[in-house]
Amino acid sequence: MLRAVVLALGAIALAAGVLLIVMGARGPGINLLCVGAVIVLGTVFERWRYHNSAPPAGARWERTGERFADPTTGETMEVLFDRASGERRYVREGEGAPGK
Amino acid sequence: MAGDRRNEAAAAGAEAPGLYFEATAGRAGEDRVMLVVTTENVPGYHVRDVKGQVFGVVVRSRGLGGNIMAGLRSLAGGEITEYTQLLEEARRHAVDRMVKNASLMQANAIVMMRFDSAEIGQTMSEIVAYGTAVVLEKASG
Numbered sequence: 193m194l195r196a197v198v199l200a201l202g203a204i205a206l207a208a209g210v211l212l213i214v215m216g217a218r219g220p221g222i223n224l225l226c227v228g229a230v231i232v233l234g235t236v237f238e239r240w241r242y243h244n245s246a247p248p249a250g251a252r253w254e255r256t257g258e259r260f261a262d263p264t265t266g267e268t269m270e271v272l273f274d275r276a277s278g279e280r281r282y283v284r285e286g287e288g289a290p291g292k
Numbered sequence: 293m294a295g296d297r298r299n300e301a302a303a304a305g306a307e308a309p310g311l312y313f314e315a316t317a318g319r320a321g322e323d324r325v326m327l328v329v330t331t332e333n334v335p336g337y338h339v340r341d342v343k344g345q346v347f348g349v350v351v352r353s354r355g356l357g358g359n360i361m362a363g364l365r366s367l368a369g370g371e372i373t374e375y376t377q378l379l380e381e382a383r384r385h386a387v388d389r390m391v392k393n394a395s396l397m398q399a400n401a402i403v404m405m406r407f408d409s410a411e412i413g414q415t416m417s418e419i420v421a422y423g424t425a426v427v428l429e430k431a432s433g
Contacts, residue, residue: 194361235357240374242352242381256326263376273326278395280388 195235202231253281326391327401327428334401336431343397343425348390352382353416378417383407386421399425 209225212218253272262269268285327334354362354374362374386407394402405423412418 194364195357197364198357198360230356231360234355235360238355238357240352240354240358240377240381242385258328263380264373273391275326275395278326278392280384280391282384 198235199232202228202235204228205231251277251279256280259285326395326399328387328391328405328423329401329403330405332404334403334428337401337428338431339403339426340429341427343394343399343427346390346394346397346399346402346423346425348386348388348393348421349418350382350385350389351412351416351418352378352385353413354378359415375417379409379419382417382419383421386419390421390423394423394425397425399427401426401428 205224205228207228209221209223209228212221212224215221251274253274256271256273258271260269261267269282270285272281272283273279274281358374358378362372365372365374390402390405402423403426405421408420408422410418
């Protein structure tokens with residue numbers, strides 16, 4: 193919801209910038225256009241989610257018994273571990289059967 | 293021999309939820325099961341070898357969009373979910389790195405694990421997970 197509001201604000205700034213340029217106010221128009229573009233691009237391409245790199249080939253995931261509630265989704269997550277690579281992986285409870 | 297250790301580990305896992313011991317098929321090098329605890333000792337086990345300190349460090353930040361959303365949300369107060377997400381992701385990232393480093397040191401457990409955190413700039417969060425990498429062995433008797 194809030195993300196949509198921020199995107200809308202950025203889009204409005206973009207549109208207002210274009211409008212100002214068309215109306216002849218080139219300087220302020222370019223400024224507004226840049227601000228709008230930065231807001232929209234910074235929101236759309238934000239990389240906040242942490243993902244483990246691609247699971248190592250041949251990984252054998254074992255349940256660790258570690259569980260926690262994901263604060264974002266509220267879902268119960270569990271942690272799998274691959275002994276060979278030392279990698280950990282987070283999956284929703286019941287997903288990602290050990291050995292896969 | 294290795295099978296016996298597996299069975300003991302599996303039994304320990306059944307008695308102590310949260311331990312990283314599972315009744316799973318093993319393979320070479322399977323002594324490297326990983327347990328992470330904040331305590332110094334693990335009941336039923338003793339430390340056979342201390343590998344040394346182990347760290348997992350990460351600095352993460354929200355993007356511009358996330359920071360704008362967090363700023364807007366702070367106007368009304370309450371939980372700033374954007375930054376909760378940031379810290380949760382940073383926690384996972386730091387622990388993963390610490391566990392990987394302990395695994396590289398041939399440890400099967402990390403004891404006395406702690407977190408530390410700091411701020412870099414005004415939008416970047418640094419999380420350090422650290423502890424002592426050890427090799428645990430089931431206590432006899």
